[in-house]
Amino acid sequence: SREIQLASRPHGWPVPENFRLTETRVPELEEGQVLVRNLAMSVDPYMRGRMNDVKSYSAPFALDAALDGGAVGEVVASRSDERRKGDVVVHGLGWRDYAVLAAAATKKVDPSLARPTAFLGALGMTGLTAYAGLTRVADFAPGDTVFVSGAAGAVGSLVGQIAKAMGAARVIGSAGSPEKVAHLLELGFDAAFNYHDGPAKELLRGALGEQAGIDVYFDNVGGEQLEAAIAVMNPFGRIALCGAISVYNSTEAPTAPRNLATAIGKQLTLRGFLVGAHQDLAGEFAAKMSGWLAAGTVRFDETVVEGLENAPQAFIDLMRGANTGKMLVTLP
Numbered sequence: 001s002r003e004i005q006l007a008s009r010p011h012g013w014p015v016p017e018n019f020r021l022t023e024t025r026v027p028e029l030e031e032g033q034v035l036v037r038n039l040a041m042s043v044d045p046y047m048r049g050r051m052n053d054v055k056s057y058s059a060p061f062a063l064d065a066a067l068d069g070g071a072v073g074e075v076v077a078s079r080s081d082e083r084r085k086g087d088v089v090v091h092g093l094g095w096r097d098y099a100v101l102a103a104a105a106t107k108k109v110d111p112s113l114a115r116p117t118a119f120l121g122a123l124g125m126t127g128l129t130a131y132a133g134l135t136r137v138a139d140f141a142p143g144d145t146v147f148v149s150g151a152a153g154a155v156g157s158l159v160g161q162i163a164k165a166m167g168a169a170r171v172i173g174s175a176g177s178p179e180k181v182a183h184l185l186e187l188g189f190d191a192a193f194n195y196h197d198g199p200a201k202e203l204l205r206g207a208l209g210e211q212a213g214i215d216v217y218f219d220n221v222g223g224e225q226l227e228a229a230i231a232v233m234n235p236f237g238r239i240a241l242c243g244a245i246s247v248y249n250s251t252e253a254p255t256a257p258r259n260l261a262t263a264i265g266k267q268l269t270l271r272g273f274l275v276g277a278h279q280d281l282a283g284e285f286a287a288k289m290s291g292w293l294a295a296g297t298v299r300f301d302e303t304v305v306e307g308l309e310n311a312p313q314a315f316i317d318l319m320r321g322a323n324t325g326k327m328l329v330t331l332p
């Protein structure tokens, strides 16, 4: 079997030399364990934080050991009554061809609902992040005007479509290329802009048009776009702080948002969240999302890279915006 290890910690932007592909021996199964042949693995922005040696909400990756993260695979051997050979499961040991882990640490999925990779994206953690962040953390209500950054990405593209499906008055998205902006309009966003085209505040005001301001901002990127959103929030607006990818690779302390004090007068709510704390919504989310997907109300994109050996580059490219929708690595 093969696995990808962390060879050194990135300083600033990750580079291929930070990673190493290694051959390993698959250990014998112990009682209660399963052997999973991974079909696909996820690369996610939060993994960048785990490559630093700092305490955060998830433990740092160890040097010279396999990375880990979301994966979907097929059980090929089992010493547990809970899982059978042939089951398709989601689990946390990506970045390797074969995973040995406790059956209890795997989640069985129904492959008749969608292709296996969907359980790493729209029907998995990504989708729940969008749903919980919008409906609970940002307390979305029908009639709200919603702005989401990173809108062509995995989480963001779902946020915008879920907001539309649930009765948003207007949904605005931002992304990093003209192609992505065009794609957002195809997905049903009312307006979209390329944040490289000028100051975010002006671009956002332009996208709002006649509309007074925004009620909900779903923040995937932080920095300048967060500052722009604060500037155009309506009174009592709610901001869900989901991610801050614009600062994940920076080596200096960020400056924006410089207008945070205006949140006082507008009586805004800014609330950070972690999807793991909202697992109680998983059932409700799965029911709604499978309905929306079946009806074609929500669509999801995948950017697929083939081969474990290409996973480090897929991760680096994700940070640079090479993906539309969920960035995945398939392991043929």
Ligand code: NDP
Pocket (backbone or CB within 6 Å): 044, 045, 046, 125, 126, 129, 150, 151, 152, 153, 154, 155, 156, 174, 175, 176, 177, 180, 195, 220, 221, 241, 242, 243, 244, 245, 246, 247, 273, 274, 275, 276, 318, 319, 320, 321, 322, 323, 324, 325, 326, 327
């Ligand atoms: P995405 O699919 O959105 O991929 C990352 C995207 O970020 C890229 O495609 C790129 O698109 C964009 N990006 C990169 N650099 C910048 C920048 N400087 N400014 C603005 N955009 C940038 O990833 P996910 O959907 O998986 O994650 C989105 C966010 O949600 C991340 O911040 C992530 O950390 C966070 N997250 C948080 C969770 C939680 O529990 N709180 C759970 C899951 C994700 P572009 O071409 O548009 O620049």
